[in-house]
Amino acid sequence: MNKNAGKVAPKEILQNIAQLISDYYLKFPNTSDTTQKVSFGTSGHRGSSLKASFNEAHISAITQAVVDYRKENNITGKLYLGMDTHALSTPAHTTALQVLGANEVNVCYAQNFDYTPTPVISHAILNDKGSDGIVITPSHNPPCDGGFKYNGLDGGPADTEVTNWIQNRANEYLENNMEGVLYEELEEVLKLDCVQEHDFMTPYVDDLENVIDMKAISDSKIKIGADAMGGSGLKYYDAIRKKYNLNMDIFNDNVDFTFSFMHCDKDGKIRMDCSSPYAMAGLIAMKDDYDIAFGNDTDFDRHGIVTKSNGLLNPNHYLSVAIDYLSRTRDFENLNIGKTLVSSSMIDRVALDNNKEVLETPVGFKWFVKPLVDGEVFFGGEESAGASFLRFDKKVWSTDKDGIILNLLSAEILATTKEDAGIYYENLVKKHGNPxxxxxxxxxxxxxxxxxxxxxxxxxxxxxxxxxxxxxxxxxxxxxxxxxxxxxxxxxxxxxxxxxxxxxxxxxxxxxxxxxxxxxxxxxxxxxxxxxxx
Missing domain, CATH: 3.30.310.50 (Alpha-D-phosphohexomutase, C-terminal domain)
Structure with missing residues (x-):
């Protein structure tokens, strides 16, 4: 446990953003060093320009590899491109756009080069058959990190076979000094007919009433605290508040590439982890001011629920609550539950109580993509505070984690049951035991x-x-x-x-x-x- 755990980040540990961006353009990876090659983990390629593991060369090579993969698999629809608010995401977004445009890919990016939550990209893909997407994000990782994720035609994180193909092709480009990578200046790319600005926010926000009982939340007038944590959805909560007339205060809805407002995680690092009680110390301190409060990580695919009764809910506890509540309030008969094998066995007990079977998978949300699309499960959730679920009509909402709908669900639960998610979990413990x-x-x-x-x-x-x-x-x-x-x-x-x-x-x-x-x-x-x- 670091001495700064749970405290506002001291100035001396804030990231030197100028150095970070400079290294992005000036450093080139040494392909004989494994740590500097492209490597797709659970959620895409991640690294830092400081370590020569996330630089212009990496993003150029990976984006060209994605273009090659699309050609090889005859994917000709639109590619939806999004990014979060990490400092490295902006130059990486520009690089990706330059390569995509040079290859004449039909690419859609957010209006005014704005930020786009990961689930919004998934939602856009699912509502435009034949499209795919790229999200520039390292999720909740520290401010010095960057990340690149490819989402396929099903809207979800690409499976291992696909990411291995992209990874290997990208490393070939790096080893061959970028030969074969097409690249055009941004000014010229933006003139191309195939490169278009796109309104991601309006269709997503308007569609929320088909997956969450927004009217119940609005009618209840419960007081909500929403911490955008300086992330990619920082404008989304304001749009949701206005559209659905919510009694909601919004915090940290401005961009700060150093994330200086954050409280340090347990190891003393700045990490936008909405499931960490140390990182969430600021919102937890305000728990008594709100009926329900919540936060998101930087790309808004994770959720963090803060209740008056229990403070920040353990992610496993909230997954159990969400599954039980959805089982009882939605017409999800004959649909089952997806969980990662490292999630709490409380979920198994809740599933059994609701006559649901459990599909247990390795870690990684990609394992839930097909079961959600096929209607095999109505809910897929990870122990690391990531989940998604089906619409009221049983159709797929997103095939990537959606921290926005999981947060709003906690408000729906309070509005309809008069119990916050912390009390709801206490009742599950009385019924099923306390793992x-x-x-x-x-x-x-x-x-x-x-x-x-x-x-x-x-x-x-x-x-x-x-x-x-x-x-x-x-x-x-x-x-x-x-x-x-x-x-x-x-x-x-x-x-x-x-x-x-x-x-x-x-x-x-x-x-x-x-x-x-x-x-x-x-x-x-x-x-x-x-x-x-x-």
Whole structure:
């Protein structure tokens, strides 16, 4: 725990934005260094210009690779291009536009080069058959980071086969000194008929009443606090407030590339993580001023719910609440629930109580795309505070995480049940028990992350965990896909190991159905297993 955890970021740790942008244009990756090559993790390629892992060359190469992929697969519709408010997103957005325009791709970018939430790009793709998209974002990562994500024809994050293809082609361009990458000056690109400004906000905001009971929220006059956290949806909450006549105050709805208003995360870094009680300390301090409050990460695909009753809700707790509420208030009969295998088992209990089956997947929202489109599940959710669900008419809303509708759902729950989501979860605990869940992040080298990603059951020598016999050692999820790590279960607990796809850490997820002490024993023994592997 860093001394600055939960405190407003001190000036000395604020990012030098000029240096960041300068390095974006001046540094070229060394392709013999694995950390400087294009690497698509769970949610696209991420890196920093300071480390020569997110620079103009990377974005040019990746965008050209996307163009090549579209040609190879005969994708000729519009490409919707969005970006968040990280400092590196603006130059990367420009680079992508220059390459797309030079290749005569029909590309739509936000009016006045404005910012666009990730779920809004997904929503736009789904409402324009034959289109795809690019989102320039590293999600909640620190201000020095940049990210690039490709969303396919189904509106969701591209699957591993597609991202591997794009990654490999992009690295070929880097290794061949960018030969074959088309590029045109921005001034000339903007004159092209194939490059168009697009109003992303109006159709998305107008459509919200088809997925959320906006009238119930408006009629209730509940007092809402919305923290835009300086992210890509900072103008969206104002549009939603005006359109639906909401009693809502909005905070941090201006762009600050240093994110100096943020409270430091537990490690002392600035990280726009709306699921972290340290990063969300500012909004939590105002919880008594609002009936319900919420925040979003920088690209608005994650949600953070702050209640009067319990402060910031654990993401697993809110997923359980949302699933139970939607099961009881929507006509989702014969539709099931999607969850990642590192999400709380409280979800399984809630599903059983509502006669729903659970589709358990590896980490990554891409696993929920097809089940949502096919109507197999009405809800797909990740333990890291990302989820989406179907419209009232059972049709797909977004196939990427949508922090806006999950936040607004918390207001609908309060408006219709008169209980905030914290009290709602307390009632679920009374009914189903109280599983205790935690995640630990620990530093890991590239080699250590690779080892964890490729674990087999034979690598585990232990036969008990926290005094209980190990019942299962899983390396694949219930949908048959590889976990990219490992999960071990016992009668009253479980843990999972997996490397981060975006940061130099690995993650230990654990849950106990007995006590906090039992959970800590699971965590301690898991750490010993990892130390042995390393």
């Amino acid at each position: 205790i869940y935690a995640r630990i992040d620990a530093p890991a080298t590239f080699e250590q992350k690779t080892k964890l990603k490729n674990l087999t059951p034979e690598d585990i020598k232990a036969d008990t965990i926290a005094g209980e016999k190990i019942e299962q050692i899983l390396t694949t999820a219930s949908n048959g896909a590889k976990i990219g790590g490992l999960k071990i279960t016992s009668k009253n607990g479980w843990f999972a190991l997996r490397p981060s796809g975006t940061e130099d850490v690995y993650k230990i997820y654990a849950e106990s159905f007995i006590s906090q002490e039992h959970l800590e024993t699971i965590q301690k023994e898991t750490q010993s297993i990892v130390d042995g592997l390393f």
